[in-house]
Amino acid sequence: MDNRPLVLVADRQPEFTRLVALSLGREGFRVEAAHDGLSALDKVSELNPDLLLLGVDLPDPSGLQLLEELRESHPLPVILVDQQSAASAVSAGLDQGADDFVAKPFHPHELAARVRAVLRRRRQMLGGRREVGPALVDLDQREIEVDGRRVSIGRVEWLLLEHLISNEGRILLHEELLTRVWGPEYRDDVPYLRLWIGQLRRRLGIPAWEEGPIRTIQGMGYAFDPEHVIPVMRSRRPRSGRRRGACNPAGTT
Secondary structure, three states: OOOOOEEEEEOOOHHHHHHHHHHHHHOOOEEEEEOOHHHHHHHHHHHOOOEEEEEOOOOOOOHHHHHHHHHHHOOOOEEEEEEOOOHHHHHHHHHOOOOEEEEEOOOHHHHHHHHHHHHHHHHHHOOOEEEEOOEEEEOOOOEEEEOOEEEOOOHHHHHHHHHHHHOOOOOEEHHHHHHHHHOHHHOOOHHHHHHHHHHHHHHOOOOOOOOOOEEEEOOOEEEEOOOOOOOOOOOOOOOOOOOOOOOOOOOOO
């Protein structure tokens, strides 16, 4: 699975998105493009990019309208792109929660440096290195260690983990997690989410029959609670026909 950061470029000019895709691709990023607000919104839901490079003059809806909508429902970092002369629009966008601004024209190395800086700040906001149950999670390097052993983890599991950690203490509803990670067409597929949560817990070294810090809120969703630890006295799993480590969609997941 390709774990390179994914940047969505939303701009009305195809030649601009092609230039950005070429320059950021050389810097180690994956890039997808959208040329209007509606398709950009669809791709945010479908692809869950790591960052949105957003043209202020994007049509249908405008870049600022799209930013306002995203800020109500999605923690995606956003860098605005526009002509240097459009000071009022840029100020409005920064007030609405954009993370940075890049003026056209710009040097490709400057753009890549700003993208890396915004992603680095966002990961620092998520806590950098965190203890999650028995695991040590490095959100900057996208690495997990359990008992000193590095554990590989895929993009979907990272998205789940980052959403949970960035919303610490908040109940994330089933449909919210499904929509953010897989897209709106999956919003009702709760058994699918249970399987992935069970797999994520196992990656973190948490037995399938325990919750650890990823708490199940029955009938609602999940919440990240780092104070909710695994009981140390529990060494035997409940009687079950499943083998150790298997998914347990009917249990805590």
